Amino acid sequence: MTTYFISESDLTSLLDALSERGEVLTSRSATDSDYVTYAPRKKGQPFEYTGFRATASLKGLLFPEREKVAEYPAESPEAPEPSAPPVVVGAANCDVKGLASLDAVFLSEDFLDGFYAQRRRKLLVITQDCTNPRPSCACTYLGFKPYPEEGFDLNLSRVEGGYVVEIGSEKGRELVEGNSASAGEATQEMLAERDSTRLATLKAVEEINKDYQINSSRRELLALEEIQGPWNEEVSKCVECAACLFACPTCHCFLLYDQRVGETNERVKAWDACSYAGYARMAGGGTPRAFLLERFRHRYMHKFDYFVENYGFEMCSGCGRCIEGCAGKIDMRKLFKALESSAAPAR
Numbered sequence: 492m493t494t495y496f497i498s499e500s501d502l503t504s505l506l507d508a509l510s511e512r513g514e515v516l517t518s519r520s521a522t523d524s525d526y527v528t529y530a531p532r533k534k535g536q537p538f539e540y541t542g543f544r545a546t547a548s549l550k551g552l553l554f555p556e557r558e559k560v561a562e563y564p565a566e567s568p569e570a571p572e573p574s575a576p577p578v579v580v581g582a583a584n585c586d587v588k589g590l591a592s593l594d595a596v597f598l599s600e601d602f603l604d605g606f607y608a609q610r611r612r613k614l615l616v617i618t619q620d621c622t623n624p625r626p627s628c629a630c631t632y633l634g635f636k637p638y639p640e641e642g643f644d645l646n647l648s649r650v651e652g653g654y655v656v657e658i659g660s661e662k663g664r665e666l667v668e669g670n671s672a673s674a675g676e677a678t679q680e681m682l683a684e685r686d687s688t689r690l691a692t693l694k695a696v697e698e699i700n701k702d703y704q705i706n707s708s709r710r711e712l713l714a715l716e717e718i719q720g721p722w723n724e725e726v727s728k729c730v731e732c733a734a735c736l737f738a739c740p741t742c743h744c745f746l747l748y749d750q751r752v753g754e755t756n757e758r759v760k761a762w763d764a765c766s767y768a769g770y771a772r773m774a775g776g777g778t779p780r781a782f783l784l785e786r787f788r789h790r791y792m793h794k795f796d797y798f799v800e801n802y803g804f805e806m807c808s809g810c811g812r813c814i815e816g817c818a819g820k821i822d823m824r825k826l827f828k829a830l831e832s833s834a835a836p837a838r
Contacts, residue, residue, distance in 0.1 A: 498653040518581025542623035544583035548740030561758040585810035587642035589740025618643040627811025703824035721829035728819030733764035735813035
């Protein structure tokens with residue numbers, strides 16, 4: 492992978508050039524908390540290296556919470572043009588891993604979401620290495636690294652005086668090599684500094700997750716239907732708010748509804764959540780998952796069983812947003828550990 496070095500000032504110039512093309516969102520630490528947000532960048536504003544993923548994922552940029560997808564009667568049968576996504580600077584590895592799950596669903600041969608596809612083609616993602624992990628970080632628990640190795644256009648690793656820049660796509664290459672900002676070749680000393688920081692962060696995240704490690708596969712544990720204790724304990728904490736699902740970078744359930752706006756009828760696509768009692772309700776009023784425990788378990792089955800069966804990988808990026816956002820302090824890592832512990836005597 493091609494690596495360059497870019498100084499702080501030259502990175503600012505590069506982002507200024509991007510701002511002339513359209514909106515640029517950069518990660519930024521909130522002033523009144525330790526949360527990280529994406530905010531529109533102003534010209535000349537230096538990039539803030541937060542070292543941690545943003546509170547909100549990239550999902551909303553490609554798959555908005557609510558959008559009009561059609562109107563009728565209409566002069567043309569074509570759906571409305573979706574808004575162009577901005578350039579995002581400062582995304583984490585768990586964010587691009589989340590995009591991989593959305594891509595599998597919305598860009599599949601069986602179902603192609605034209606709105607998502609157009610936004611995805613235009614999106615430019617500049618990621619950063621994580622250097623400041625939090626207790627909810629679970630990337631290594633899922634088998635990932637706290638720094639991206641694929642799925643980005645450019646990646647930034649902070650070193651003395653600036654950043655090591657890795658190119659991950661042709662869009663990224665054109666951006667660096669076609670810009671007047673000077674980006675020289677990264678030296679071996681710079682790469683050694685980057686690798687040392689990466690190793691330290693990797694060990695820190697592994698330390699966070701060491702007590703949750705399991706020896707069984709998550710699919711194997713979910714298949715043990717006779718074990719109910721951990722499920723009953725965890726679901727008792729759930730208030731059915733769906734914060735975990737809406738914060739998740741990979742959850743993609745939605746509903747379609749029609750509404751009247753003036754003289755026009757609109758069809759709207761909006762986020763939905765499988766934890767809601769009415770999510771799977773059918774026309775006659777029946778539902779295959781009438782009880783909260785069934786819906787609670789379905790979320791885990793979808794991410795770690797059904798999705799694996801259909802797409803070949805787990806639908807979880809290890810970002811930990813579900814852990815941070817849960818009113819009941821439910822932690823998937825604790826659930827799987829409890830399932831394995833409960834299964835041990837039976838084995």
